[in-house]
Amino acid sequence: MIHVISILWQALCSLPLTWQKVLGSFCGTLLLLFAKKRWKIAKMNIQICLPQLSITEQRKLLRQNFINLGQSLFQTGVAWFWTNERIQRDLVYKIKGLGLIENPNTQGNLILFKHSQHLELDARLLGMNAEVFGVARSHNSAAMDALQSKGRLSGVKATADKNNPRQFIKWLKKGKNVLYAVDQDYGWSNSIELTFFNTPAATITTTRKILDITGCNLLFINSFYKDEELHLELEMLASEGLNEHELAQKINDVMEQKITLEPAEYLWSHRRFKSTLGKKFYN
Secondary structure (H helix, E strand, O other), X not given: OHHHHHHXXXXXXXXXXXXXXXXXXXXXXXXXXXXXXXXXXXXXXXXXXXXXXXXXXXXXXXXXXXXXXXXXXXXXXXXXXXXXXXXXXXXXXEEEOHHHOOOOOOOOEEEEEOOEOOHHHHHHHHHHHOOEEEEEOOOOOHHHHHHHHHHHOOOOOOEEEOOOHHHHHHHHHOOOEEEXXXXXXXXXXXXXXXXXXXXXXXXXXXXXHHHHHHOOEEEEEEEEXXXXXXXXXXXXXXXXXXXHHHHHHHHHHHHHHHHHHOHHHEOOOOOOOHHHHOHHHHO
């Protein structure tokens, strides 16, 4: 079944980008109508994180968020199936701060990112311009996990499971660039309760330990669309003098700031507050 879906997906993603955008918007509209569970999760997250928006503004944001979710199906397909040559020819993108990671260094770079809905495309573009490794979570479906792993290796050199830190710590000690996400609720293992959008949230604290063990730099990559051009912006994050709790809160604050700039592009359909507010919050 996955094989059939993959063939159909690749065929649709071979279409011109203008067609993909139309089809993606259509898929997003269908998801808005029928993916009620995801809709409810995103709705509750937007309500609690962006209370300054009026009800009308929240509904408009929710709708655009699902349109972007539909389009992300095609953006992921482009990231996984297109050749470097076609991406360079047909996509318009810009990377700021590439000099921070593109040259070999004795210090590795731990690159934090937020879960934008086009994160697979972000990683592919970055991997086309610098040697990048990734930390990932295995998919529940073995067939989908194989497809996902193959697709991601189009851009990154290799991936390590998030539960196998020894592998990506070795990469960092060798001066490599490693992409790492910390903005989801992974339960209480290695997490503490901090605030995210002024709401209690289970927050990963392992970043401080990774920096201390490897001596690597800490960076953040932000991504967003502006006039059909995809922007990737790399910046250094200062961590000196911050303990694991202080650094984790600083990272939450940076994530919050970047998400607020383009909220419709963020993955709101993740149960970010399930450990602190309870799973019933999303029912």
